Amino acid sequence: MQSRTPAGRTGRPRSAAADAAILAATRQALVELGWSKLTLGDVATRAGVAKTTLYRRWSGKNELVVDAVAELFDELELPDRGSLAADIEGVVLQFAAILARPEARSGLMAVVAEATRDDALRDRIRASIVDPQKDLVLEGRARARTRGELPPEPDPLAVSRTVDLIFDMVAGAVVHRTLVSAEPADEEWVRDFTRVLLHGLTAAAPGPSGG
Amino acid sequence: MQSRTPAGRTGRPRSAAADAAILAATRQALVELGWSKLTLGDVATRAGVAKTTLYRRWSGKNELVVDAVAELFDELELPDRGSLAADIEGVVLQFAAILARPEARSGLMAVVAEATRDDALRDRIRASIVDPQKDLVLEGRARARTRGELPPEPDPLAVSRTVDLIFDMVAGAVVHRTLVSAEPADEEWVRDFTRVLLHGLTAAAPGPSGG
């Protein structure tokens, strides 16, 4: 995707503007048509670009959409709202807001579905979309521990396990609420959800495998 | 007194065997090819049926796959394992086992993705797949209340809200764990998850919006 000219290269360099135009056209097409009716020829036309140009940069529809959707999640960050509960509510609301946008709804679930049979695609999704958000969980735990809201981490092995569990619960619940139940993940719902999650995490001993 | 023509039907009746063959062929194709490479012509051939026969019964790939996948969830039931926690663990493990099957993985997320742009399809998914499982939540709560594990329901309005929340959390977490994180929802994970969920629900006052 990069347009560097690595000194030894000759010939006309790739247009940097084309990349941006293609990704924007992809999101626009996702909004108007949805994943299944999006075609690469149409995206190329919208971007004012030839199909050749598009295929030179992305190997197919899946990869293109992952990149187009990933940019939407770059804006996610952990707000400092003074308490762990408020921080969680804030980030969950941001996540819900992104999932409310049609280009995210339509594209994200589709590429996840495709990824069930394509390991390389799943890795790309994880690297571009999922893992960056996991950092938010870690960051939130660290901040809460600084505030004294959480005890210091006893077992370093349990950290990863707990982070994964939290992440699956947060992302899963918001996605299910938004896309399957088709109800808004609004402030009231987020407050209910956060209360259950937080009480569960603090009340339960965090993760000893012996039960 | 056999009135054999229900609702004034005439002509050759539709073959009941064809429906079953088509749904089975659809699941087989999902396993072998996955959603995106599944074609209705191929499904018809596998089922030993003409394309017209298939199109006479289903309007498209989405509807067909919803029905094919829905049958997989018919086997879900709430086991009586003696305690609320054990009951939940049991049903979550069943749910995870279904999601571990390739015909469910491949098809379910794809139709959910399609449903983001097709309200009728979302309704069909809800009616065929989601809502029947919500009954399991209600049944589990009733059984726990009989055992004295849960207090009697105070606010009838809050019931629906809580059930919906529980359902989004359970289904969402398992789906995300299985399909996005691509890690097995095994007994250990289910135990961790159930502990957090159950402590969260009992520790938190269930649902007053004035929290």
Place this chain on the structure above:
Amino acid sequence: MQSRTPAGRTGRPRSAAADAAILAATRQALVELGWSKLTLGDVATRAGVAKTTLYRRWSGKNELVVDAVAELFDELELPDRGSLAADIEGVVLQFAAILARPEARSGLMAVVAEATRDDALRDRIRASIVDPQKDLVLEGRARARTRGELPPEPDPLAVSRTVDLIFDMVAGAVVHRTLVSAEPADEEWVRDFTRVLLHGLTAAAPGPSGG
């Protein structure tokens, strides 16, 4: 095509009205749709008849159309206009009038085209449509001979050869004028044609194989 009920038969007899309705519906469909867009299902519907009924009587589209078109030619007859030339002009004009009707244009040439690869069909066309008209040629020659316009036939073998030639020339010219040149075979053209034909036949020694 016959609807007899030969006394020893049991069960419901075939409807005689159905045959007529089907042939009429066929001609109507030829007018509205033409040969290539005519479908047997549509004909059955127009005739108020089930497809089964139609297939029980005709083996296919070709045979049906031959019968439907053949009825149009039943009205052809040799008028007695007082001279051979006038008689020929009269019958040619009748033939041209039939070919001007869309159900004949559309159907006749199509079945002839089909007959190039189907000997049974060609025989059926000849028996139903062509041969009856050949009798008109024979009848015309006999009448002219009675009037003294033609000499008595010298060579009985040559009769058939000459009749065939006349028939090919008359039918061929009218068909080509009407369907290929797409010009009307009107009185003026018929007069020109008849003059050439008649002068040619009388001036030329009729058919000695030795040249």
Place this chain on the structure above:
Amino acid sequence: MQSRTPAGRTGRPRSAAADAAILAATRQALVELGWSKLTLGDVATRAGVAKTTLYRRWSGKNELVVDAVAELFDELELPDRGSLAADIEGVVLQFAAILARPEARSGLMAVVAEATRDDALRDRIRASIVDPQKDLVLEGRARARTRGELPPEPDPLAVSRTVDLIFDMVAGAVVHRTLVSAEPADEEWVRDFTRVLLHGLTAAAPGPSGG
């Protein structure tokens, strides 16, 4: 800075070889299958070409077959055999030889039948197949006039009328003999036919409408 490509053409040019391969495959399919069983998908396969390539060049079966058959008639020419009668016999025999080929028999009548309901198709047939042969009639008349076998043309208006009549008679008779009567237009028949035609034309005053 304008595009210098002739007629504004850009992009990959169409393959000239594909056209030839498609027309040859069409004739081959006409021989093996006949008009009604010829399918465009099969023609494309025979030609080693995708269906899209075929549809990009021809709008349907009719147009394709007209072009495929038209090439068969390109070989027609007026031989110089020394006399008008011999010239006519020669060209009629050539015409009959073409119509004896199964790819012509099968295709020609079918497109003529289709043309009864499609003016554009009829024009195409006329332009591609019929009109070029009319020149042969004109050429033959001119040559005969040079030889002194025909008087100089008196009425220029009558020329067209006579040429049209001759053409309808020649083409019609040969087509009818070959395709409807299904008898060979061999040398004997051609001699008989030519004698009648030529005597008719010379004996009858050519075309005054006051006859």
Place this chain on the structure above:
DNA sequence: GTCTAATCGAGACGGTACGTCTCGTCTTCAC
């Protein structure tokens, strides 16, 4: 100031699946 090579647009190419249509047969119930 050429030369050179990868880029660009456009669009034709061989494929594959689509969803529809018609075929001719078969199966049911009503008469």
Place this chain on the structure above:
DNA sequence: GTGAAGACGAGACGTACCGTCTCGATTAGAC
């Protein structure tokens, strides 16, 4: 046993995209 209704297996239709491949026409860095 015939008739209307309509489901059935089969297969062609013409369209839409796929991802690849030529084209001529830009570009910008290398010479």
